Amino acid sequence: MKRIGFIGVGIMGKSMVRNLMKSGYEVYIYTRTKSKVEDIIAEGAIWCETVADIAKNKDIIITIVGYPKDVEEVYLGKGGIIDNADKGTYIVDMTTTDPKLAVKINDLALNKGLKSLDAPVTGGDMGAKAGTLTILVGGDKEDFNACLPVFEAMGKNINYMGQAGNGQHTKMANQIAIAGTLAADCEAMSYAKNVGLDVSEVVKAIGTGAAGSNQLNANADKIIEGNMLPGFFIKHFIKDMKLAKKEADIRGLELPVLSKVLSMYEDMEKDGKSDLGTQALILKYDKKQ
Amino acid sequence: MKRIGFIGVGIMGKSMVRNLMKSGYEVYIYTRTKSKVEDIIAEGAIWCETVADIAKNKDIIITIVGYPKDVEEVYLGKGGIIDNADKGTYIVDMTTTDPKLAVKINDLALNKGLKSLDAPVTGGDMGAKAGTLTILVGGDKEDFNACLPVFEAMGKNINYMGQAGNGQHTKMANQIAIAGTLAADCEAMSYAKNVGLDVSEVVKAIGTGAAGSNQLNANADKIIEGNMLPGFFIKHFIKDMKLAKKEADIRGLELPVLSKVLSMYEDMEKDGKSDLGTQALILKYDKKQ
Numbered sequence: 223m224k225r226i227g228f229i230g231v232g233i234m235g236k237s238m239v240r241n242l243m244k245s246g247y248e249v250y251i252y253t254r255t256k257s258k259v260e261d262i263i264a265e266g267a268i269w270c271e272t273v274a275d276i277a278k279n280k281d282i283i284i285t286i287v288g289y290p291k292d293v294e295e296v297y298l299g300k301g302g303i304i305d306n307a308d309k310g311t312y313i314v315d316m317t318t319t320d321p322k323l324a325v326k327i328n329d330l331a332l333n334k335g336l337k338s339l340d341a342p343v344t345g346g347d348m349g350a351k352a353g354t355l356t357i358l359v360g361g362d363k364e365d366f367n368a369c370l371p372v373f374e375a376m377g378k379n380i381n382y383m384g385q386a387g388n389g390q391h392t393k394m395a396n397q398i399a400i401a402g403t404l405a406a407d408c409e410a411m412s413y414a415k416n417v418g419l420d421v422s423e424v425v426k427a428i429g430t431g432a433a434g435s436n437q438l439n440a441n442a443d444k445i446i447e448g449n450m451l452p453g454f455f456i457k458h459f460i461k462d463m464k465l466a467k468k469e470a471d472i473r474g475l476e477l478p479v480l481s482k483v484l485s486m487y488e489d490m491e492k493d494g495k496s497d498l499g500t501q502a503l504i505l506k507y508d509k510k511q
Numbered sequence: 512m513k514r515i516g517f518i519g520v521g522i523m524g525k526s527m528v529r530n531l532m533k534s535g536y537e538v539y540i541y542t543r544t545k546s547k548v549e550d551i552i553a554e555g556a557i558w559c560e561t562v563a564d565i566a567k568n569k570d571i572i573i574t575i576v577g578y579p580k581d582v583e584e585v586y587l588g589k590g591g592i593i594d595n596a597d598k599g600t601y602i603v604d605m606t607t608t609d610p611k612l613a614v615k616i617n618d619l620a621l622n623k624g625l626k627s628l629d630a631p632v633t634g635g636d637m638g639a640k641a642g643t644l645t646i647l648v649g650g651d652k653e654d655f656n657a658c659l660p661v662f663e664a665m666g667k668n669i670n671y672m673g674q675a676g677n678g679q680h681t682k683m684a685n686q687i688a689i690a691g692t693l694a695a696d697c698e699a700m701s702y703a704k705n706v707g708l709d710v711s712e713v714v715k716a717i718g719t720g721a722a723g724s725n726q727l728n729a730n731a732d733k734i735i736e737g738n739m740l741p742g743f744f745i746k747h748f749i750k751d752m753k754l755a756k757k758e759a760d761i762r763g764l765e766l767p768v769l770s771k772v773l774s775m776y777e778d779m780e781k782d783g784k785s786d787l788g789t790q791a792l793i794l795k796y797d798k799k800q
Contacts, residue, residue: 321706344720356720381716383708391706395699395713399722402695402768409766410688413755416762417610417680419672424684427670431633431645433688435724466702473705475796477698478771479691486767507764 223312223372224248227276227283228267229296229303230317231259234343235286237350238316238376239267245375252276277306282372286316286343289461293319297327309335312369316357318342318397318458320465321390328361328386337365340386342393343377346453354378358396360388394466401463402479403437405486405503411445412507421446441501450502457496460487512601512661513537516565517556518585518592519575519606520548523632526639527575527605527665528556534664541565566595571661575605575632578750582608586616598624601658605646607631607686607747609754610679617650617675626654629675631682632666635742643667647685649678683755690752691768692726693789694775700734701796710735730790739791746785749776 224247228239231253242249243266250268252275253259263269270276273296277283283303285296293315297303303313304327313336315327324340331338339361349355355377359366366382373380383392410433414424425442428434440453463484470477486506487496495502513536517528520542531538532555539557541564542548552558559565562585566572572592574585582604586592592602593616602625604616613629620627628650638644644666648655655671662669672681699722703713714731717723729742752773759766775795776785784791 344717344722346721356716358716379716379719381712383712383716388706388708391703391708392713392716394706395703395708396717396720396722398702399695399699399717399724399727402698403692403722403724405768406688406691406695409691409769410684412764413687413759413766414680414684416764417677417683417758419677419680419684423670423672424681427645427647427668427672427681428633428685428688430668431685432635432725432729433633433685433692435688435692435726436721437724438688440721469706470702475701475705477702477796478775479694479768480698482767482771507766 223281223368225280226250226372227252227270227280229253229273229276229283230286231262233347234350236262237347238286240265241353241376242372243267247372247375250276250280272301273303274301274306277303279308280311282312282314282369283307284314284316288317288458290320290323293317293323298330304330304334304336307334307336310337312337312339312365314339314341314369316341316343318393318462319390321387321394321469324360324390325387337362338386339365339369340389341373342389344393344396345377348453350376357381358383358389358392360384360390361386391469394462394469397459397462398466398477398480400437401483403435404441404500405479405483407435407438407441408445408504408507411442412504444499444501445504450498450505452497452499454500455496456487456490456498456500456502459500460484460491460496463487512570512657514569515539515661516541516559516569516572518542518562518565518572520551521575522636523639524575525551526636529554530642530665531661532556536661536664539565539569561590562592563590563595566592568597569600571601571603571658572596573603573605577606577747579608579612582606582612587619593619593623593625596623596625599626601626601628601654603628603630603658605630605632607682607751608679610676610683610758613649613679614676626651627675628654628658629678630662631678633682633685634666637742639665646670647672647678647681649673649680650675680758683751683758686748686751687755687766687769689726690772692724693730694768694772694792696724696727696730697734697793697796700731701793733788733790734793739787739794741786741788743789744785745776745779745787745789745791748789749773749780749785752776
């Protein structure tokens with residue numbers, strides 16, 4: 223396991239590529255706009271002109287792109303990874319995407335003699351940079367074990383969750399927990415502000431007890447300062463929540479809190495706010511809106 | 512500050528009385544049913560026959576009862592604390608109750624030359640036992656300072672939140688944050704179970720990252736084991752959420768997630784489940800229901 227093809231060199235992807243190179247891997251990259259990755263090429267990443275070039279003659283191919291349609295584009299079809307990767311190559315999609323798409327890719331990969339894992343991450347750009355991502359992996363256990371050193375170059379908390387699609391399902395559970403928690407924190411802070419409390423003091427008082435959460439820790443200061451810049455984009459969170467809701471719907475499982483939070487974010491999207499960070503949900507509680 | 516009158520010697524109150532006695536205070540107790548407090552009387556607490564007896568000749572009177580109507584009963588009216596406490600006595604209500612009632616008691620107390628604080632707690636029976644309660648205090652800052660040693664005998668995280676009622680308002684913010692977070696955790700765990708994941712593994716994988724919360728830590732094992740015993744009763748949580756919603760409504764502040772969670776718990780109350788612990792919200796996601 224030495225030669226890695228990497229597709230999706232955005233903010234997170236770039237940090238992941240750096241950590242892979244630091245661990246001694248040869249990393250080949252492809253992205254839509256070459257000018258955006260000149261820095262990482264200067265640091266030693268090797269540029270490929272097409273997805274097909276990335277796919278060929280590699281030990282492992284890693285993708286972390288935006289939406290399920292982007293995953294389909296790089297994996298499926300004539301110029302895609304599945305048609306062009308050599309037999310025995312590990313293909314690892316780290317995008318948060320549709321669990322059913324992960325299963326579909328796994329099935330197609332098996333037919334071609336490839337080994338597929340779905341391995342979405344949590345921990346954001348900070349975790350990617352520090353090499354402390356949580357990685358949630360679905361697929362064959364032996365394939366997981368074979369790729370473990372590569373995961374360990376990018377993350378700290380590496381979890382094997384079972385069959386293909388289970389990495390994605392676990393990520394869905396993660397996003398469901400985040401959605402309601404973040405909304406609850408926004409409601410608590412908004413209440414505190416409206417009744418005339420010092421919001422910082424409230425967060426200090428309640429943040430370590432039963433009401434404490436990593437969402438509160440991550441977002442309270444941003445919310446108090448009015449900093450709505452994206453750590454995690456609303457538009458990506460909407461994508462994740464929709465996928466989770468779809469999977470729940472299929473199983474006849476109602477998730478009323480998730481549905482409510484999703485609809486609030488969709489309202490924000492309609493108002494042109496989907497490029498803000500998820501903490502901007504607080505704006506929905508601003509009565510001046 | 513030596514002689515303490517204490518009303519509301521339930522599960523939490525008993526632990527608080529023990530910690531006060533451990534710190535050298537003389538503690539006088541009153542409760543409706545004497546037989547339930549024989550143990551703590553044997554340990555040194557002094558029994559009083561009436562609320563009026565508790566109120567007289569004390570340095571500080573502490574109450575932690577059930578509902579706002581219980582608070583009204585012990586404070587207001589002829590046999591109550593306000594009519595019977597000596598001038599200069601500190602009166603401290605640690606019940607989670609209506610912020611407006613806290614302000615009303617404070618106003619009446621001032622008129623009688625008493626000193627009033629509202630000081631609800633978080634941390635539950637475990638925190639009460641260990642003397643690690645979080646205490647959220649509203650009222651005069653000097654009165655807070657005077658009572659601080661007494662609070663420190665019962666808790667660890669003692670917070671002065673501003674004017675009368677602000678202790679209660681901070682507790683409301685705490686309960687709002689808990690409501691949505693706990694519901695989000697139930698939804699995430701229910702999703703995980705429905706898609707066939709190992710729920711314990713999911714909690715382990717996502718519990719330390721962005722989805723992590725003290726609610727998840729406190730409730731995941733209980734939920735997985737099907738343990739619905741009360742750490743915190745649904746009926747008391749409903750009381751708190753209703754108070755919070757009322758205060759939000761007065762200010763024209765909509766809290767859709769709180770409202771949704773409240774209505775789910777109210778459905779459970781109608782089904783006779785209000786003596787279960789709050790983690791029993793998971794039952795609402797059981798499709799066999």
